[in-house]
Amino acid sequence: MTTAILLQAGGGLGYQQLIMFGLIAVVFYFFMIRPQMKKQKDQKKYSEELKKGDKVVTTAGIHGKVYEIADTTFLLETENGGRIRFNKTAISLEESKALNTPVVTK
Numbered sequence: 337m338t339t340a341i342l343l344q345a346g347g348g349l350g351y352q353q354l355i356m357f358g359l360i361a362v363v364f365y366f367f368m369i370r371p372q373m374k375k376q377k378d379q380k381k382y383s384e385e386l387k388k389g390d391k392v393v394t395t396a397g398i399h400g401k402v403y404e405i406a407d408t409t410f411l412l413e414t415e416n417g418g419r420i421r422f423n424k425t426a427i428s429l430e431e432s433k434a435l436n437t438p439v440v441t442k
Contacts, residue, residue, distance in 0.1 A: 375429075382432070383424040386410060393431035394422055 386392070390402045392412065403419055404411035412420050 379427075379429045382429050383427050386424070386427070391432070391435055393428050393435055394426045395428045396426070397431075399435070 386402055386405055388402055388405065391399070392402060393399050394412070398412065398414065398420070400412040400414045400420075402410050403413040409421050409423055412422055414420065
């Protein structure tokens with residue numbers, strides 16, 4: 337009980353608190369920061385590998401085929417033949433991969 341009172345008063349054992357903050361920082365890095373960095377890297381790689389004729393879905397939910405590619409933009413051809421220019425960052429990686437994955441029927 338006296339140990340609990342000393343800890344609450346802020347006396348002694350400061351190294352234990354420092355170790356706990358360090359462990360929290362490590363856990364935060366591996367569960368929050370690192371996966372986000374990997375996701376951003378995959379998104380960038382996917383948008384750099386785009387080529388004419390690829391089917392994509394934008395973050396706004398627009399489906400279409402890549403008609404033309406520039407440095408930072410691409411021209412998307414929609415179903416009725418309309419063409420819209422988007423930034424490459426507007427591509428939804430998960431939705432585009434799901435669109436291009438063949439459906440397995442049993």
